[in-house]
Structure formats: C-alpha cells, structure tokens
Amino acid sequence: MGESRRGRGARISRSRPPFGCPLCPQVEGVTAGSPLTNQFYLAAPRGACYGADHDLGRLHPRVMASLRAQSPIPNLYLTGQDIFTCGLVGALQGALLCSSAILKRNLYSDLKHLGSRIQEQKKKN
Known part of the structure; x- marks a missing residue:
C-alpha cells in the first residue's frame, strides 16, 4: 500500500x-x-489553479497593466491569489491591487518609497 x-x-x-523561516521565527x-x-x-x-489561464501570455506587460480589482458591481472588489498569478506572491499582489483600489492610492509607490527610506536609514546606521 x-x-x-x-x-x-x-x-x-x-x-x-x-523560504521565510529566518525572517519570521514566530x-x-x-x-x-x-x-x-x-x-x-x-x-x-x-x-x-482556478481562474484565468496561467500561460506566458498572461504575464505580458499590457495584460498585467489591464488587471483591475474593481468589478462591474459597485463596491465589490476582486482579490486573492488569482488576480495576478497563483500562490502566496499572487495573493500578496492581489491584496495590494485591491487595497490600492479601495484606498484610491497607489500602494506600490508607497512601498517603493518606504523601501527607499529604510535603505537610507540602514546606510546612516
């Protein structure tokens, strides 16, 4: 058997x-x-995985730029692992995309700015 x-x-x-064990010991x-x-x-x-096909065409910049969290139904947003791609990284991307839509703010830019500030702080220390 x-x-x-x-x-x-x-x-x-x-x-x-x-992968993340050293970063998250808890x-x-x-x-x-x-x-x-x-x-x-x-x-x-x-x-x-469910949802859209996961082929290389899906990762074309024009296709990626066209993905949105908004749906035709007011106040219904799409999020989760299949907005961009499957798995944990896809879920994080879906969460950022959806949060950006709800907050009407580009969280990708916010994260980039935060990352730059952290790097500058590390250089000072």
Whole structure:
C-alpha cells in the first residue's frame, strides 16, 4: 500500500525549510500544497489553479497593466491569489491591487518609497 496523499504532502513540507523561516521565527506551522491538493479541494480536474489561464501570455506587460480589482458591481472588489498569478506572491499582489483600489492610492509607490527610506536609514546606521 502506497503512502497517502496527505502523508506524502506532510513529508515533503517537513523535508525542506520554508523560504521565510529566518525572517519570521514566530511561524509555528507550515502547510504545503500541490496539484493533487488543488485537484482534491478545488475539484480542478488537472490540478490547475482556478481562474484565468496561467500561460506566458498572461504575464505580458499590457495584460498585467489591464488587471483591475474593481468589478462591474459597485463596491465589490476582486482579490486573492488569482488576480495576478497563483500562490502566496499572487495573493500578496492581489491584496495590494485591491487595497490600492479601495484606498484610491497607489500602494506600490508607497512601498517603493518606504523601501527607499529604510535603505537610507540602514546606510546612516
């Protein structure tokens, strides 16, 4: 009898340290997902993420620039992992895009400015 899907996933997630561990020592647990996870939980027949196709055309600058958090329904905003791309980084991008729309403020510029200020502060110390 082979290893279960859940057992295999747990073994894989334990076998390699999470990317952000040195940055976030307070993290107490880590979960991992795979196409099999998506197939099981999202009922995605081929294990793909839901939403728009994830091909190279989606990453073209014109396509990326056209993505918006606003929907045709007033005060309904789109956010989550599939606005830009799937996964954690996609979820962070979706959150920034949606927050920018709600606040009517370019949070990307704010973050860039904050990053510059932090770098300047590090140089002074």
